[in-house]
Amino acid sequence: MVKFKSIVALLGFTRLALSIPADLDTTLVGCLSTYNVPTISPSDADYAPTVSPYNLRTPFFPVDVAVPTTAAHVSSALKCAQKFQAKVAARSGGHSYAAFGLGGVNGSLMIDMKKFRELSVDPNTYVATVGAGLRLGDIASGIYNISARALPHGVCPGVGISGHALHGGFGFTSRMWGTTLDNVIEMEVVLASGDIVTVSKDTNPDLFWALRGAGSSFGIVTTFKFKTYPAPNSGVNWAWRWTLDNNAADTVEKKVKIFQAMQDYAVNAPSNIAFRMFTLPAEGHYEVSGVYWGSLADFNTTIAPLIASFPQDGTSDVREYGFIDLLVVLGGAGQLPQPENYNQHNTFFAKSIVSPTKLTSEALTSFFTFHSENADKPPLSWWVLADLYGGQYSQISAQNPADSSYYVRDSFFTFQLYSDLGGATGTYPPSGFDLMNELSRSLTDAQPETKFQAYPNYVDPTLSPEEAHELYYGTNYPRLKELKAVYDPTLLLWNPQAIGTS
Ligand SMILES: Cc1cc2nc3c(=O)[nH]c(=O)nc-3n(C[C@H](O)[C@H](O)[C@H](O)COP(=O)(O)OP(=O)(O)OC[C@H]3O[C@@H](n4cnc5c(N)ncnc54)[C@H](O)[C@@H]3O)c2cc1C
Structure with a gap:
């Protein structure tokens, strides 16, 4: 985690580059003031920390920040934005991968929801x-x-x-x-x-x-x-880990076999078990890990068939916790409650792949071969997480798909491909985009018979609006677009991939 130190310098540059007419700037602020909407303006000392995004790779500078304390304030802020034609984005936790809570572009009106703490x-x-x-x-x-x-x-x-x-x-x-x-x-x-x-x-x-x-x-x-x-009264935090040499002849085959064992088991896995594959290729790290919601004794019985199918040279780490203690451990922050003025950051780029089916041997071989061949890419550190969403007992896929516009409900595994600076400060290298895109294609191109989607909570700003809408919303997009025309015909609520931008 790093602190955002250069925001003031960047802000000066961006305000020039934006060319926001002074009267729009002033008049919008004046309108907000007329309606008694609390604001933080670019000249305020609080502005820089307020607009500092979680992902420092995507800094954006809103024309003004409204900090409403009531729904009426939010309403007034939207009316002011409508009147002065400013785009609007709400920010809650600020964890959008592309800072869409700041608008995903310079010059939006950001509505900071941090005071809504009921x-x-x-x-x-x-x-x-x-x-x-x-x-x-x-x-x-x-x-x-x-x-x-x-x-x-x-x-x-x-x-x-x-x-x-x-x-x-x-x-x-x-x-x-x-x-x-x-x-x-x-x-x-x-x-x-x-x-x-x-x-x-x-x-x-x-x-x-x-x-x-x-x-x-x-x-x-x-x-x-x-x-x-x-x-649940308790949960078991479990992991099986291997250290695999990227240059060894059998590493790719071993990774494929472990993944296949995991996905075979996943089909009928009970709903109270969660698991994932996590790999950090530069360290030869490969693991299958997760959480079982129940007792250690029940876990041992449930997991036995999966463990039996693993290569026996891994190490295991299995621990039972009370429910809330386990959430603290998994959260990795030492405690669950968070400060209102949150100040954690990273500099990263990530992509997602939603797979509705098992991955084929060809796709996994291609994917893990890419891992071995591209493990070391300093200054980047990169990893892959493949979370089990599906299986016949999953309550995610059990919901009626027609009930919501959330489209990627039939995910079997959802992959996250993530690259950052390994905790260092600095500029994300342009080569990282190519690396992550090639990594993604090493899986999807090797399984052309499958229609892969993407997870809308891991927004990838390198996708065009058309690509994003297809990958996140599929056949739900036309209805979403119709409803956008009804409820927000001028696209007031906007980010680069908002509904209506394609
Ligand atoms: C460190 C980290 C860990 C993560 N872990 C997980 C995980 O385990 N599982 C998972 O599913 N996802 C995870 N995510 C992804 C996360 O769910 C998304 O990034 C999510 O959209 C962040 O929500 P936010 O409110 O923090 O972000 P924001 O940046 O505040 O908002 C994200 C989007 O929602 C909009 N929005 C915010 N508030 C409102 C509002 N009140 N009304 C309408 N629109 C609003 C914003 O305009 C923006 O488009 C993680 C992300 C990070 C950075």
């Missing part, structure tokens, strides 16, 4: 009410402390609930309980018109469909209501 659990229905500015760690610990219950979501405690829940939301309980998106019951949403509406299965159902999958294009959510589940 959290409660209804004692009768166990429905959790969650403010749009909270982060996953705040929510996991808050819901558990109030009710000993839980919501499915990713493990990184700093990720914001809004981007996460509106575009998917996968974590170690998702095969058991669905994605975060699948557990949204109701939202309070401010539309591009400034109207404040309730959205649920029965109220504004077309918006309920669109927001759950393509939320950033359809409104600004202020509050979510989520279904929750009794937290």
